[in-house]
Every structure is written in C-alpha cells, then in structure tokens.
Amino acid sequence: MEERMNSKDVQIHINHVGMTFKDNKGNDMEALKDINLDIKKGEFISLLGPSGCGKTTLLRIIADLLKPTKGSVRIDGMMPREIRMQQKFGIVFQSPVLLDWRTVRKNIELPLEIMHYDAQRLPERSAEMLKLVGLEEFANHYPKQLSGGMQQRVGIARALGIEPELLLMDEPFSALDEFTKEKLHVDMLDIWEKTNKTIIFVTHNIQEAVFLSNRICVLSPHPGRLSAVVDVDLPKKRTLDIRDTLHFSELVAKVRNSFEGGSL
Amino acid sequence: MYTRKKNIFVRMSENVNVQKALGVILPVLLGIVIFVLWQTQVIHKIFHVDVFTLPLPTRIVSIMIDNISDILINTKATVFAAAIGLLIGSVIGYVIAWVADRWKGFGSGGLIIVTAFNAIPIVALAPVMTNWTRDVSPDASVRSMVSKILVVMIVSIASMSINAYRGLTELKPYAMDMMTSYAAKRREVFWKLQFPNSVPYIFTALRVSAPNSVISAIVAEYFAEYIIGVGRQIRENIVLAQYSTAWAYILTACIIGIVFYVVLMIVEAIILKHRK
Numbered sequence: 020m021e022e023r024m025n026s027k028d029v030q031i032h033i034n035h036v037g038m039t040f041k042d043n044k045g046n047d048m049e050a051l052k053d054i055n056l057d058i059k060k061g062e063f064i065s066l067l068g069p070s071g072c073g074k075t076t077l078l079r080i081i082a083d084l085l086k087p088t089k090g091s092v093r094i095d096g097m098m099p100r101e102i103r104m105q106q107k108f109g110i111v112f113q114s115p116v117l118l119d120w121r122t123v124r125k126n127i128e129l130p131l132e133i134m135h136y137d138a139q140r141l142p143e144r145s146a147e148m149l150k151l152v153g154l155e156e157f158a159n160h161y162p163k164q165l166s167g168g169m170q171q172r173v174g175i176a177r178a179l180g181i182e183p184e185l186l187l188m189d190e191p192f193s194a195l196d197e198f199t200k201e202k203l204h205v206d207m208l209d210i211w212e213k214t215n216k217t218i219i220f221v222t223h224n225i226q227e228a229v230f231l232s233n234r235i236c237v238l239s240p241h242p243g244r245l246s247a248v249v250d251v252d253l254p255k256k257r258t259l260d261i262r263d264t265l266h267f268s269e270l271v272a273k274v275r276n277s278f279e280g281g282s283l
Numbered sequence: 284m285y286t287r288k289k290n291i292f293v294r295m296s297e298n299v300n301v302q303k304a305l306g307v308i309l310p311v312l313l314g315i316v317i318f319v320l321w322q323t324q325v326i327h328k329i330f331h332v333d334v335f336t337l338p339l340p341t342r343i344v345s346i347m348i349d350n351i352s353d354i355l356i357n358t359k360a361t362v363f364a365a366a367i368g369l370l371i372g373s374v375i376g377y378v379i380a381w382v383a384d385r386w387k388g389f390g391s392g393g394l395i396i397v398t399a400f401n402a403i404p405i406v407a408l409a410p411v412m413t414n415w416t417r418d419v420s421p422d423a424s425v426r427s428m429v430s431k432i433l434v435v436m437i438v439s440i441a442s443m444s445i446n447a448y449r450g451l452t453e454l455k456p457y458a459m460d461m462m463t464s465y466a467a468k469r470r471e472v473f474w475k476l477q478f479p480n481s482v483p484y485i486f487t488a489l490r491v492s493a494p495n496s497v498i499s500a501i502v503a504e505y506f507a508e509y510i511i512g513v514g515r516q517i518r519e520n521i522v523l524a525q526y527s528t529a530w531a532y533i534l535t536a537c538i539i540g541i542v543f544y545v546v547l548m549i550v551e552a553i554i555l556k557h558r559k
Binding site: 079082083104108110112113114116119120129130132133134161163181 | 455456457458460461462463464465466467471475476479480482557558
C-alpha cells in the first residue's frame with residue numbers, strides 16, 4: 020500500500036522504510052516492511068494499530084531515535100538527523116518524563132536551555148506555553164504535586180516550547196483515565212488549530228484516532244505494514260459530541276474494517 | 284447502619300500524629316529503661332560484671348565533664364580524619380561511577396573490583412596504611428593523620444561508587460531519548476539529567492558511609508603511630524584499666540556517629556525537599 024501525493028505539498032516523505040530487529044535468539048524480526056507514506060505540512064496524522072504493528076518504531080525512525088534498516092525518511096528535504104541536530108522535533112512520550120527536581124516552568128525551559136535560547140526571554144516563553152496548556156497557576160509547582168493529566172500537559176508544553184517543525188506524540192494519553200483523556204483530546208485539537216503544527220500521533224485507540232486526526236494510517240502486525248490510509252472528513256473544529264453522530268460511527272467502522280484479516 | 288466502634292488503642296495507632304510521636308517516644312523510653320537498669324546495677328547482675336569494668340552512667344558523665352578539654356582535642360582529630368576521608372573517598376567513588384558509565388566496557392568489572400576492596404577489614408587495612416605513610420612527613424602527627432584519612436577514604440569509595448552508578452544510569456524511561464531528541468551534548472546530559480538524578484543516590488551512599496567513616500577513623504587510630512583521637516584514647520585507657528575514662532570516650536564516639544548522621548539527615552531533607 021502506498022500513499023503518495025503532489026510533491027510540493029509534502030513535508031515528510033517516507034520511502035520504502037523497513038526495520039528488522041534481532042530477537043534474543045538471534046532470529047530476524049521484521050518490525051516494519053516497506054512503508055511508503057507522504058505527510059503534508061499542518062496535518063494531524065495518526066499511526067494506528069495493535070501492539071507489535073511497528074507504529075512506535077516508525078515514529079522513532081522519523082525522530083532519528085532509530086535508524087531504519089531499509090529505505091529512508093526525508094523531512095523538508097533533509098535527513099531526520101539534520102532536523103534533530105537543528106532541534107526541530109517536539110516529542111511527547113508515553114510518560115511525561117518530567118524532571119522531579121525542576122519546577123513546571125523549569126521543565127518547560129529545559130530544551131530551551133539546551134538550545135541556548137535567549138535567557139532573558141525564557142520566562143516569557145515558558146509563561147506563554149503554560150498559558151497554551153492552561154497551567155499558568157502551576158508554574159512554580161513541582162511535578163510530583165501535579166496529576167497525571169497535568170503532567171502530560173506540561174510534557175506537551177515543553178515539546179511545543181521549542182517551536183518544533185514537527186510534533187511527534189507516542190501514545191501520550193494511554194496512561195490517563197477516560198475523563199482526563201477527553202479533556203486533553205479537546206485541548207489537543209485547540210492547540211493544533213492555534214499552532215498549525217504537523218502532528219504525528221501514535222495510538223492503538225480507534226475512536227481517539229478518528230476524533231483527533233485528519234488522516235489515519237492503519238498499520239497491521241507481523242510484519243508491521245501500512246494496510247490502509249483513511250481520510251477523516253470531519254470538520255476541523257470538533258467538539259466531543261461529534262462522537263455521537265452517525266458519520267463518526269461510520270468512520271470508526273471503516274477504520275476497523277480496514278485492518279488486514281478483517282476486524283480486530 | 285451499625286458500625287462497630289474501634290477500640291481506643293486501635294484508633295490511636297491509626298492516627299498519623301500519634302504514629303509520628305511514637306517514633307520519638309518509644310526510642311526515648313527504651314533509652315530511659317536502659318539507663319535505669321544500668322544505674323541501678325540490674326545490668327551488672329544480669330551479665331555478672333562489676334562497676335569497675337562497666338562504670339555507672341553518672342560516673343561516665345562526670346568523667347566526661349572533668350576531662351572536657353582533652354575530649355574535645357581528641358574529638359577534633361577523629362572528626363577531621365573521618366570528615367576529610369569521607370569527602371575525598373566519596374568524590375573518588377563518584378568519579379569511578381562516572382567513568383564506569385562513560386566507558387561501559389570498564390563499567391561492571393571496575394565496580395566489582397571496588398566492591399572487593401570494600402571487603403577488606405579495617406583492622407587489616409589500618410596497619411598497612413600506617414606502614415605506607417612512613418615517609419610522608421617527618422612529623423608523626425601528620426603521618427598518622429594521613430594514614431587515618433586513607434583508611435576512611437578507602438572505606439567510603441565503594442558505597443559511593445555503587446550508589447552513584449545507579450544514580451547515573453537508573454533514569455526515567457524515555458529520559459535519554461528526550462535528551463537525544465534535543466541534540467543535547469554529553470556534558471548537558473550529565474549536568475541537566477544524570478547528575479541531578481544521582482543526588483538522592485549520593486545521600487543513600489552517605490547514610491551508610493558517614494557512620495562508617497567514624498568507625499573506620501576510630502579503628503585506624505588504634506594502629507596509628509601518634510597518640511591522639513577518640514579511638515586511641517579508648518585503647519590507651521583500657522590498657523591502663525581506666526575503664527571510666529575509656530567509657531567516656533566510647534560515649535564520645537557514639538555522639539560523633541550520631542551527630543554525623545543527624546547532620547546528614549538535615550542536609551538531605553533540605554536538598555531533597557521537593558522530590559518527595
């Protein structure tokens with residue numbers, strides 16, 4: 020399965036990417052097989068699939084945290100490594116990875132310090148990010164004083180603070196309860212609208228993928244491969260009640276049926 | 284709905300404030316009980332010892348008050364050896380941990396050797412150090428101090444290097460990936476992630492090595508050339524059968540150990556205030 024489009028719109032070009040790991044018995048384990056995908060600037064794209072389908076592996080290859088064994092990735096015509104060295108990746112991991120000894124504000128400033136961001140403008144920048152995720156009052160709190168949902172929001176603020184070209188999110192809400200998750204879904208769409216970032220979002224939750232993204236890449240396991248790409252033709256501005264519409268249910272069904280070997 | 288009322292003792296033992304208070308009251312009570320049994324010579328009867336070899340607490344305290352200036356001079360020598368040895372040993376231990384993390388190949392092997400060193404008893408180490416430091420200085424007091432510091436230092440290295448290595452390597456999941464994604468340099472990864480992460484582990488090491496440093500300094504004094512220090516006074520007075528004075532120095536040794544530990548606890552509580 021290939022997903023190609025007009026080359027001038029393309030920001031990320033994933034070309035015949037394959038990834039083979041050695042398992043602990045020394046056998047080859049094919050995590051990804053011949054992935055071809057183009058992603059446009061400003062898209063909210065989900066990589067959706069069950070565990071073992073290689074969705075996180077693909078995200079890590081895009082982020083230059085892993086080198087593919089086959090094929091290549093180009094972002095704005097450059098190698099992922101170049102983008103990483105220019106500090107243009109904002110990554111939100113499965114856990115918030117906040118440093119316990121730094122206040123919320125200082126956590127958001129961490130990547131900016133590493134980038135040698137103008138020290139005088141640091142407080143202004145972190146305050147701006149805190150406002151974006153609605154945590155202004157918690158600037159001087161320590162991570163342990165925050166709930167899981169708030170911690171993950173700090174993680175999002177930290178990722179966006181560096182003005183990334185790309186926001187990569189690896190199952191960022193999987194550890195949160197349903198109520199917090201719903202709130203963050205709405206926040207995420209709001210942030211996407213305000214910042215116009217390209218977002219690549221890894222998830223195993225079909226509803227989450229349909230609600231958030233404008234395009235869903237369905238990955239199937241053994242070996243991890245792209246089995247379908249589903250366009251989500253919902254309006255860009257979405258509220259939670261859109262999930263109660265028939266069209267939403269149809270999209271969920273369409274995605275579910277697109278997994279190879281039928282429904283999951 | 285009928286709920287059975289809990290008995291007053293059960294309710295009290297569930298109260299947090301009561302639990303905190305008990306943490307202080309119970310040890311103090313135990314101390315008082317021991318003091319009373321000792322002072323009334325019940326302990327002497329149980330263990331068949333006389334008041335000459337195990338002097339009464341009041342007698343020990345009065346000897347301490349009478350000899351306070353001598354005790355302070357000897358305390359200073361012991362505290363100096365313990366503190367400096369602890370400091371140098373801990374710094375060396377941390378550097379070993381850093382090297383073990385930086386060059387993984389050396390890592391586990393190097394740490395095993397360090398741990399093996401730790402198994403050498405102080406009584407074996409102290410005479411060797413006294414012999415080694417023979418030519419360090421013409422002044423016997425300096426020679427002895429150097430050998431005592433060396434003993435304390437060696438004892439302090441192992442616990443620091445093992446704990447610091449854990450502090451440098453046991454990071455939150457994805458923390459290293461996060462730093463990689465920022466294209467952070469090795470120096471930045473160390474100062475912004477690994478070093479602060481290792482601080483609680485440094486205190487874990489010091490909790491073991493701080494009281495140990497006092498014991499090592501005291502044992503090293505037994506074998507030192509120059510007659511000074513709390514440990515040396517314990518030995519000298521026992522040899523001279525001046526048990527009351529010996530016990531005054533034993534009590535001094537206990538106090539030094541406790542003070543080291545309490546100071547450490549206070550510093551730890553201040554520095555790690557926000558991590559709990």
